[in-house]
Amino acid sequence: MEDILLIDAVERFLNGEMSPEEKIYFEDLRKNNPELDQAVVEQSIFLQNLGKYSKQRNFQQALQNVEGKLVKEGFISRDTPEPGKVVFLWQKYKKTIAVAACIAGVVSIFMSSLVGSVKTTKNEAGLTPLVVKLNEKVDAQVAKTKNLEGKVRDLETATPVAVKQRLESKFRATGFMIDAGNNYLITNAHVANEAKNHLIVENNNGEQFTAKVVYLNPENDIAIIKIIDPNFKKLGPLPYNFRKNDANLGEQIFVLGFPKQEIVYTEGYISAKNGYQMDTSFCQLVTQANVGNSGSPVINKNGEIVGVISSRETNDAGVVFAVKSVNIFRAADNVSKKDKKENIKISGSNKLRGLSRENQITKMSDYVFMIKGN
């Protein structure tokens, strides 16, 4: 009961409801009694919080009313039926477990909207595809400086490059050549799917070339694309070849990709033979893969392609999943079977074996491209 009397007094004091005499008496008491003083401070913090809380609750009520009205009118559309008012806000503002749960839920929604049909039968909540969404303005600037470097070089070799309109891209990922004679590249299906209107490949010098999708397999997250740009000059034969069987557990690998607007090298090892939820089309690596690494080649020390980076575990950035290289052969076969005009010859003769890593990278990097589009 004493607590209650105290609260009553403090509340009346804070609300200015005390008579002048009572107030003087109370303030005097407060000065000489640290406990009372503490109670006043606490109570005032508490009432402030409660006050703010109640104001916001009332405001949210008003917001809900307006939103409800606008939803009825069709001005605002909600995909899902509106949850109970209070529940909705709990989900949103709960700090700890509820937030985690809520986010997990959102991630899975996201995944399906981003990855599209990638393994729709599976729960994708734990996977993050590694395509980067772009602010092309920043990128264009970097590319411009790169173009400039290129132009200086071009002047020296006296082969001017036609100045082309640069495409405003909405995403960036990686892809690499699998048939240099016919300009076929491999990347992820979730990457190719991002290109709703235009698809381009861009080399490490910032030169862009138009491409088209010739094959999509969301099951294995693989896509084959072809450079159809007349300005693209054919590259020499592939310096690497492709592994037809699984990579070995513990095998050292490296990755070349475009997590930023220039080619980036990372190292790692094969940590499991199968992918997320024991998906046999994939293998698991421990390496650094960032957004933009989707479609990057995974190469072993002998210069064999063992996989194509696809995604990473959402909660563990070091755990990366790559499509096994055997799927590249399967994809190429399927294309040739379906369409006689598209004839993919995966014929790399390995020129990387025994080279130093620096030389391996130099030889390879012309064959790895940024995949962009909008």
Next chain:
Amino acid sequence: MDKTEKEKALLAGLAQNDTGSIEIIYREHFQMVKQMVVSNNGSADDASDLFQEAMIVLYEKAGTVDFELNCQLKTFIYSICKRLWLKRLKKQGRFVYIDHMEDTVLVEEETEEHEKSQADFSLMEDALKKLGEPCKSLIEAYYIQKKQMQEIATDFGYTNADNAKTQKYKCLVRLKKLFFAQYKNT
């Protein structure tokens, strides 16, 4: 009224929970936010949630005495939404760059303040939930719906206002304990 005056009036309305003002702001700016969210991996639901959150930020600002909007309302709302949306995406481990579809202003301070106040908000919400009934309703009736003690006594079936008041204090003591148990941990 010129535009600035109009927006001032809208904010004043907002601070007073005026549904008319809220509706005008929705009608004028919601589509812009929706477009940003939907074209950046969000759903229509996400857009609605985000807009509500931005409205709360705006409400918090509008309620402070010295608040002056020194840019267009549109720019402010867009900036807040963009910032909050980026944060949300980042939390999910997704690094996304949103194109500048509209002008933006720096809103770091606002969003940080907002986060702090939302943390306090959820503490209170948690404490109230743990408090249980009838205390929760009793506290809400008095502090949120601002009902008179006599009315509360009738609603809750207490014999008189004094009895209701005693009950309210008892509940308040418990709520305070629940609240501060968490508050001091943060």
